[in-house]
Amino acid sequence: MSPRLQIVYDMIPHCETVADVGCDHGYLSIALLENGVAKKVIPMDVNKGPLSKARENIQAAGFEAQADLRLSDGLAKLSGDEADVICICGMGGALIARIIRAGLQVAKSASCLVIEPQSEYYELRSFLMDAGFVIDDEDLISEENKIYPIIKLHYESDNAKRLSYSSAQLEYGPVIIEKAPQLLHTLLDKNESEYSSIINKLENGGVPSTEATMARCQELKEKLEIITQIKNSL
Structure with missing residues (x-):
């Protein structure tokens, strides 16, 4: 297997x-x-x-x-x-x-x-x-x-x-957060980098500011807050 x-x-x-x-x-x-x-x-x-x-x-x-x-x-x-x-x-x-x-x-x-x-x-x-x-x-x-x-x-x-x-x-x-395996740290770092990059492109990359892009940025910022919260607890 x-x-x-x-x-x-x-x-x-x-x-x-x-x-x-x-x-x-x-x-x-x-x-x-x-x-x-x-x-x-x-x-x-x-x-x-x-x-x-x-x-x-x-x-x-x-x-x-x-x-x-x-x-x-x-x-x-x-x-x-x-x-x-x-x-x-x-x-x-x-x-x-x-x-x-x-x-x-x-x-x-x-x-x-x-x-x-x-x-x-x-x-x-x-x-x-x-x-x-x-x-x-x-x-x-x-x-x-x-x-x-x-x-x-x-x-x-x-x-x-x-x-x-x-x-x-x-x-x-x-349970994953409680166990805190190395793969969780890897995943948090990966997602943090990905979300930050997307936010930067949406806010500073010449993308037209629409209701949809603003909502997407807010969603990703909330995800980044969750990542920060978990990292601070590990």
């Missing part, structure tokens, strides 16, 4: 059944079965090509009897309480939010979810918080010069145990 999938794998507890949404070539499912982390897997994909390749790989590994492959748009073909763990990885944050929103009751029924968004982190964590999910663990991974979070969470039915995250935590992750 890739380092990214290894972190996902490490976050999955031993359980009966894991549903792998967007299963790609089925490598995660195979590893879970090979090492006895799961007794059964439900690899799922919206496209026939990856699902067919996953089927070939799972058959070659000798786990056909323990795998129930399904052509599915998100969680559409998964029932509530059917999977102990649901993995949704390698997609944009907006798409992951759409998948969870469309199958919310199924997502809530799992003991935990492990997700790996590749964009829209603030919006995704905001949606999850509002929907009653609590973040249990997080990590960062660098792949192809981009840094992604991997998030383990569960639905909390007890309102008193739900958490309210700050803007900084929604943007960079409460």
Whole structure:
């Protein structure tokens, strides 16, 4: 498995059944079965090509009897309480939010979810918080010069145990900030440089000052404030 999938794998507890949404070539499912982390897997994909390749790989590994492959748009073909763990990885944050929103009751029924968004982190964590999910663990991974979070969470039915995250935590992750790995420092420096450069171009680069450019500058300045806040707390 890739380092990214290894972190996902490490976050999955031993359980009966894991549903792998967007299963790609089925490598995660195979590893879970090979090492006895799961007794059964439900690899799922919206496209026939990856699902067919996953089927070939799972058959070659000798786990056909323990795998129930399904052509599915998100969680559409998964029932509530059917999977102990649901993995949704390698997609944009907006798409992951759409998948969870469309199958919310199924997502809530799992003991935990492990997700790996590749964009829209603030919006995704905001949606999850509002929907009653609590973040249990997080990590960062660098792949192809981009840094992604991997998030383990569960639905909390007890309102008193739900958490309210700050803007900084929604943007960079409460557990990631607490752990403060080296990749977080790298990400903060990268984003700080990028945002400052864009602001400079918008304000001093001859770009016409419009309502849209002013709003963009304000948005980026708020992001810079969050970065400063996190750096001061580390």
